[in-house]
Amino acid sequence: MTDKFTLKKDHLTPFLRKLGKGNRLVVPLKNRHGDTLFTEIDEIDGAPLDLATQPQNSIKQFLLPQREVLSTYQLQDSGSYEFTPVVPVSGPTIFFGVRSCDLSGVLYMDVTFLQGTTDAPYRKKRLDSVLIGLNCNHPFGNCFCNATKSGPFLEYGADLQFTDIGDCYLVEVGRTKGAAIVEKWHQFFTPAEEKDTKKQYQAFLEARGSFSQLVHVDQAIKRLQEDGVPSEIWHQLSARCHDCAGCAYICPTCTCFTITDSPLTADSGERLRSWDACTFSGFTRMAGGHNPVARKTDAIRQRFMHKLCYDVQKHGRPSCVGCGRCVDMCFGGTDILRFINMACEGS
Amino acid sequence: MKTAQLEDYLPRPAQVVEVVTENSQIKSFLLRFVDKKHNAGFSYQPGQFMMVSMPHCGEAPISFSSTPATKGLIRLSVRKAGTLTSAMHELKEGSIIGLRGPYGKSFPMEYLAKRDLLFVAGGIGLAPLTSVINTCLADPEYQGRITILYGSRTPEDIAFMAEIKAWQANAAVECLLTVDLATSEWQGNTGLVTSLFDQVAINPATQSAVVCGPPMMIKAVLSALAEKGFDDHDIITTMERHMKCGVGVCRHCHMDGKLVCVDGPVFTLAQLKELNVMEIS
Numbered sequence: 206m207t208d209k210f211t212l213k214k215d216h217l218t219p220f221l222r223k224l225g226k227g228n229r230l231v232v233p234l235k236n237r238h239g240d241t242l243f244t245e246i247d248e249i250d251g252a253p254l255d256l257a258t259q260p261q262n263s264i265k266q267f268l269l270p271q272r273e274v275l276s277t278y279q280l281q282d283s284g285s286y287e288f289t290p291v292v293p294v295s296g297p298t299i300f301f302g303v304r305s306c307d308l309s310g311v312l313y314m315d316v317t318f319l320q321g322t323t324d325a326p327y328r329k330k331r332l333d334s335v336l337i338g339l340n341c342n343h344p345f346g347n348c349f350c351n352a353t354k355s356g357p358f359l360e361y362g363a364d365l366q367f368t369d370i371g372d373c374y375l376v377e378v379g380r381t382k383g384a385a386i387v388e389k390w391h392q393f394f395t396p397a398e399e400k401d402t403k404k405q406y407q408a409f410l411e412a413r414g415s416f417s418q419l420v421h422v423d424q425a426i427k428r429l430q431e432d433g434v435p436s437e438i439w440h441q442l443s444a445r446c447h448d449c450a451g452c453a454y455i456c457p458t459c460t461c462f463t464i465t466d467s468p469l470t471a472d473s474g475e476r477l478r479s480w481d482a483c484t485f486s487g488f489t490r491m492a493g494g495h496n497p498v499a500r501k502t503d504a505i506r507q508r509f510m511h512k513l514c515y516d517v518q519k520h521g522r523p524s525c526v527g528c529g530r531c532v533d534m535c536f537g538g539t540d541i542l543r544f545i546n547m548a549c550e551g552s
Numbered sequence: 553m554k555t556a557q558l559e560d561y562l563p564r565p566a567q568v569v570e571v572v573t574e575n576s577q578i579k580s581f582l583l584r585f586v587d588k589k590h591n592a593g594f595s596y597q598p599g600q601f602m603m604v605s606m607p608h609c610g611e612a613p614i615s616f617s618s619t620p621a622t623k624g625l626i627r628l629s630v631r632k633a634g635t636l637t638s639a640m641h642e643l644k645e646g647s648i649i650g651l652r653g654p655y656g657k658s659f660p661m662e663y664l665a666k667r668d669l670l671f672v673a674g675g676i677g678l679a680p681l682t683s684v685i686n687t688c689l690a691d692p693e694y695q696g697r698i699t700i701l702y703g704s705r706t707p708e709d710i711a712f713m714a715e716i717k718a719w720q721a722n723a724a725v726e727c728l729l730t731v732d733l734a735t736s737e738w739q740g741n742t743g744l745v746t747s748l749f750d751q752v753a754i755n756p757a758t759q760s761a762v763v764c765g766p767p768m769m770i771k772a773v774l775s776a777l778a779e780k781g782f783d784d785h786d787i788i789t790t791m792e793r794h795m796k797c798g799v800g801v802c803r804h805c806h807m808d809g810k811l812v813c814v815d816g817p818v819f820t821l822a823q824l825k826e827l828n829v830m831e832i833s
C-alpha cells in the first residue's frame with residue numbers, strides 16, 4: 206500500500222469537519238485584528254483558516270500551557286496537608302497546518318519531557334495529540350529553518366504531512382495515527398501519482414532557494430563547541446537584553462518553567478506550572494539572594510549556549526528550529542540571529 | 553532499557569516527628585511519611601535531596617542530613633533563608649509537610665567506603681556530609697579513618713552539636729572545629745576551616761575529601777585541597793542551586809551545560825573543572 210496520497214483543496218474543509226467530530230481541532234486562524242494564531246475551533250465551516258501566513262504562536266502552548274494546574278492542595282484543622290492531582294482535560298486533539306519549524310519544536314519537547322524522566326502532564330497531552338504538518342513552500346522574512354535543518358520540508362515526525370502542490374495537497378503518512386486517519390476517511394484520499402511527487406519536489410526546490418536570510422548556524426555551533434565566543438559578546442548582548450522573556454515565550458522550544466503555589470483560600474490552593482525564562486534575573490537566584498549567574502554580563506549566555514551548544518552535545522542537534530519569531534519579537538536586538546552573526550564574525 | 557520514571561510532581565504528606573534547634577538559623581526535622589507502606593519502602597542515598605512543600609509556599613530542594621541506615625525516619629536540616637524555609641522553622645512536632653523525591657546523584661558511597669575520608673564543611677554545609685559520615689560509621693565493613701573539619705561563623709553558630717559530640721567521643725573519628733569570630737569563652741581554633749589542615753593527618757594517596765559549604769568557602773577549600781596534592785577526582789562536593797522540578801526539566805539549576813538536579817548535586821572537582829562554574833572560577 207502506498208503511503209502518499211492527494212487530497213483536493215476543495216475537500217479540505219469537509220475533511221477537517223470530519224476530523225473535528227470527537228476531536229479538538231487546532232488550526233492557524235486569522236482573527237478579527239488580522240493576526241494569524243493557532244486557535245482551537247469548534248466549527249470549521251466559515252472559520253478564517255489561514256495557511257498562507259506563519260502563525261504568531263507555535264503549538265507549544267497546547268502541550269505546555271503558559272499556566273497549568275499540576276495539583277490542588279487542601280489543609281484541614283486536623284493538620285492534614287493533601288495534594289490532589291489535576292489531570293489535563295484537553296482530550297484528543299488534532300493540530301492541523303503545523304509548519305516544519307513548529308513540528309520540529311514538538312519533537313524537541315518530546316526529547317525534553319519524555320526522555321529520561323517522563324513528565325506526566327506533558328505525556329498525557331502528547332499522547333492525545335495528532336500532528337498534521339504543512340511543508341513550507343514560501344519561507345518568511347526571518348526564517349532560517351534550512352540552516353537549523355528543521356525545514357522547510359519535513360521528512361519525519363508528523364502523523365500526516367501535507368504539501369501544497371497546486372489544486373491539491375500531497376499527503377504523506379508519517380506515523381500510525383496518520384495511517385488510521387487516512388484509512389478511516391479514505392473517501393478523501395487518492396493514491397498519489399508520480400506527477401504529484403514531482404510537483405512536491407519542485408515545490409521543495411523552490412522553497413529551499415527562497416530564503417532571504419543567510420545564517421551560518423553550523424559555523425556558530427562549531428565556534429561555541431571549539432573555543433567559545435569572546436566574553437565581550439555575552440556582555441554586549443546581556444547589556445541590551447530587557448529581561449522581557451518575549452523570545453522564550455514565543456519560542457517553540459523554550460520550555461523552562463517555574464512551579465508556584467496560588468492560594469485560593471486560607472486552607473486551599475493550586476500548584477501551578479508556568480512558563481519561565483532563563484534570561485529573567487530571578488531565574489537562578491537562591492533564597493537569601495545569592496545568584497550564581499552574573500546577570501549583568503551573562504544574562505543571555507545560557508539561552509544561546511543551551512540551544513546551540515549544550516543540546517548539540519547532548520542530542521546531536523541544536524534546539525533552535527529557525528522559525529525566526531524571536532527576531533521580530535526582540536526589541537533589544539539580542540535575538541538569536543544577531544548572536545549567530547556576532548559569533549561567526551572574525552571566526 | 554531502563555523504564556523512564558513517570559513524574560507527576562505530586563508531593564506526599566510527611567509528619568514531623570521531632571524538631572531539633574541546631575542554632576538560631578538552622579533547625580533539623582525528623583520526618584516520616586504519613587503513608588506507612590510508602591514510609592517502609594522509602595530509600596535514598598547520602599547526597600540526594602527531597603523537594604519540600606510548605607502550604608502556599610511552593611517547593612524547595614533540601615538534602616538529607618540523616619543516614620539511610622536509620623530506617624523509617626528521615627532528617628532534613630534547614631537554614632532559614634527565604635519564605636519556605638522560614639515557614640519550616642515554625643513547624644512543630646506533628647505538623648505535616650509535603651515531600652517528593654528522592655532526587656539527584658548521591659555521593660559515590662561504594663568508592664568512599666574504601667577510602668580514608670576528610671570532610672570539610674562550613675555552616676549548613678555539614679548537613680549533607682553528616683549523611684555520608686553517619687552512613688560510613690554505621691557500616692561494619694568500613695575500615696577507614698574519618699577526619700571532620702567544621703567551620704562556623706561564631707561559637708553560637710555551631711550546628712549539629714549532638715553529632716559533633718558523638719564524633720568527638722568516637723575513637724575512629726577526628727573532629728575539629730573552628731570559628732571565624734571567637735567570643736571570650738571560645739577555647740578552640742579561630743580562622744578559616746582551611747587553617748585546620750595543618751592540625752590533622754592528610755594523605756591524598758589514601759584519602760578522599762568531601763566538601764560542602766557557602767560558595768566562597770568551597771572555592772577556598774577546593775584550591776587548598778588541590779595544593780595539598782589531592783587528585784581532582786578525590787575532591788568531591790555538593791552544589792546548591794535554585795530548583796523547581798528536581799528532575800532535569802525546568803532548568804533553573806543550570807550550571808553551564810549541566811543540571812545540578814540530575815547531573816549532581818554531587819560533583820568531583822574534575823567534573824567542575826570541565827564547566828564554567830562560579831564556585832571555582
